[in-house]
Amino acid sequence: VHAFENKHYIPGVYTKLAKIHFVESIKARSLVDDLIEFRAGIPAGREIVLFCTNDDNVRVVGSEMDRLSEDYLISWRDGRDQVLSLLLKSNIEDQCRRQGRNYPKSRTLTGKDKVEVIAPELSLPFIIKPIMPQSGFKVLKINAEDELVSAIEK
Numbered sequence: 001v002h003a004f005e006n007k008h009y010i011p012g013v014y015t016k017l018a019k020i021h022f023v024e025s026i027k028a029r030s031l032v033d034d035l036i037e038f039r040a041g042i043p044a045g046r047e048i049v050l051f052c053t054n055d056d057n058v059r060v061v062g063s064e065m066d067r068l069s070e071d072y073l074i075s076w077r078d079g080r081d082q083v084l085s086l087l088l089k090s091n092i093e094d095q096c097r098r099q100g101r102n103y104p105k106s107r108t109l110t111g112k113d114k115v116e117v118i119a120p121e122l123s124l125p126f127i128i129k130p131i132m133p134q135s136g137f138k139v140l141k142i143n144a145e146d147e148l149v150s151a152i153e154k
Contacts, residue, residue, distance in 0.1 A: 004034060027056035032064040039071040049073045055087050062087075089131055112152045119145050128152075 001018040006025050013020045023034040035050070042048060050072035052058045061068060062076075062084045069077050076083045085091050096103035107118045108131065119126075126142040128151055142148045 002038070004031065004038075026054075027060065029060060029064065031057070031060050032067055035068060036071065047073055049075075058083060059087055089129070109152060112149045115145070115149055115152070119148060 002021060003012070003015075003018045004021050004023050004026055005013055006023055007013070008022060013022075021034070021038065024030050039048065048071070050061065050068065052061055061074065062080050065074065065077060065080050068074065086095065090108070093103050093106060095101075104127070105122055107122065109115065109118060124143060124145075126148055127139060128142060128148070129139045130137070137154065140151050142151055
């Protein structure tokens with residue numbers, strides 16, 4: 001197992017179960033160049049499974065699939081467009097509705113100024129999830145409207 005990381009200080013880099021390769025970024029297109037360079041050092045007949053561990057990796061690999069799919073086994077290669085579409089949280093509700101899946105009412109807030117308008121359209125408890133990754137939290141359960149304002153400020 002080989003892992004690519006750009007942060008030397010996160011706990012996962014101390015694992016004894018993988019060889020860590022430090023790169024400039026795991027969220028930018030430079031990761032693709034690093035993967036291609038890494039592959040050049042592995043015997044040509046050896047198959048390598050590429051396993052992305054977060055949305056940013058998936059976005060980079062998906063956008064450069066043509067450059068990587070000859071060198072790596074990527075399970076979602078043929079479904080790239082659908083996977084990239086699902087990365088956008090704004091597309092999930094439409095996908096669920098098209099497939100007949102239940103999806104809770106949701107709204108996008110860009111600040112606390114619209115809370116008074118949007119909150120009455122929804123029912124408590126609220127579940128909030130930042131659109132931008134690497135926020136201070138992944139998801140919060142909100143039991144009262146006034147909690148929503150303070151959560152948005154976070």
